[in-house]
Amino acid sequence: MGAVLLMLNNYLHDLATAVLFVLGLTMFLLVREMERRKKSKDFLSATKRIFYTLSFWAAISLLLVLLLGIPRLIFFRHFELWEAAKKGIVSALIFKHLLLFTLVFFGLFLWFRLRQKVREM
Helix, strand or coil: CHHHHHHHHHHHHHHHHHHHHHHHHHHHHHHHHHHHCCCCHHHHHHHHHHHHHHHHHHHHHHHHHHHHHHHHHHCHHHHHHHHHHHHCCHHHHHHHHHHHHHHHHHHHHHHHHHHHHHHHC
8 A cells, every 4th residue: 555655646746747847838938928918918917817826836836846755755765766676777767857857947947037027027
């Protein structure tokens, strides 16, 4: 039962990482459209509300990445690394975690950079 819960935790951690990245990308596209239509006050008002709603969900995703990362880190050696070593795919596991880290970093970078732009508009 514990292995199933840990596997579910790891899946949800990966999902939260992907959601954070996609929200960052969506916010980027939204802000780009806001910059094109600066003259329309109604559009700016509506898109700012959408941006802040997406920001709320990005914060939730970040919190999940951090919280779900704790058990993942604790059991990493015994669960993920050991299984990868038995299958001979440790390099794939390293690549996966580098990719996940990059997605989180890029999503956060977009989010924080765009928040300042939206405040200035």
